[in-house]
Amino acid sequence: MAPERETGTRERTLAGATAATRPHTPxxxxxxxxxxxxxxxxxxxxFGRLSERVARFIGTGRFLVWMTVVIIAWVLWNVFAPYDLRFDHYPFIFLTLMLSLQASYAxxxxxxxxxxxxxxxxVDLAQDRKQNERSIADTExxxxxxxxxxxxLGEVATRDWIRSEMQDFVKELDERRDGHVVFPAERSRARDVDDR
Incomplete structure (x- = not known):
């Protein structure tokens, strides 16, 4: 019963509250x-572009040459410099730390x-695959x-076929002219006359 009473009281409080007195809810x-x-x-x-530039530089011979020069200078300075000016004595622990730090970031x-x-x-492979699919579809x-x-084209008259038909037609016309063969149109007129 107590939770019901609290809910009812809260509803009455919110109903009569103004914007300034209403509790802050999102x-x-x-x-x-x-x-x-x-x-x-x-x-x-x-950050990705920076990492690519760094990786590209680390993978060059120039980086290896400069790193070798720095390490040789470091070792020579800490071996032959006066004792008071040496900053990393013989086991070269600081050099090891610096190389480890460089490797841990590289x-x-x-x-x-x-x-x-x-x-x-x-992404390039996906684009190439799509391009290949389009090329295959176009080819098909x-x-x-x-x-x-x-x-x-098997059903269309070609130039050679038309030429051969025309030659045959010319030959047939020549034969009819020489042999006085009656043309089919003249035959049909003759039939019409005979039929009357």
């Missing part, structure tokens, strides 16, 4: 205010660049059209 007809983030935000595309950047390259390759369509044209 409205569903308005967007939420942006939340404050604790972590900094970054643009993933810009590996994820290289992996990120490879992932972006894989994504691009996947053209093949069907060529087959239909061949079938249609």
């Amino acid at each position: 409205r569903l007809d308005q967007p939420r205010p942006p939340r404050r983030r604790i972590l900094p935000e970054w643009d993933p595309e810009a 590996a994820p950047l290289i992996l990120l660049a490879q992932n972006r390259q894989d994504d691009r390759a996947r 369509y053209l093949t069907r059209e060529i087959a239909a044209l061949r079938i249609g």
Whole structure:
């Protein structure tokens, strides 16, 4: 019974409350205010492009040469410099730390660049597949059209066929003229006369 009494009291309180006295509840007809983030935000595309540039530089011979020069200079300075000016003594622990730090950042950047390259390759492969499907469909369509044209040309009079028919017709006319053969039109007139 107590929960029912609380609900009824709350409804009466909300019904008589004004906007200023009503408890603050989020409205569903308005967007939420942006939340404050604790972590900094970054643009993933810009970060990806930076990682690709770094990975591209790390994979060059220039990087290897400069890294070798820095390590040799580091070791020579810490071996032959006066004792007071040396900053990393013989076991070169600080050099090891710096190389480990460089490797710990280089590996994820290289992996990120490879992932972006894989994504691009996947998109390119999908586009190539669609292009191949369109090419195959176009080729099949053209093949069907060529087959239909061949079938249609089988029923159409060609230039050679017309030439041979005309030559046959000319020969027949010559034979009729020389042999006084009556043309079919004259025969039909003669039949009409005979029928009367």
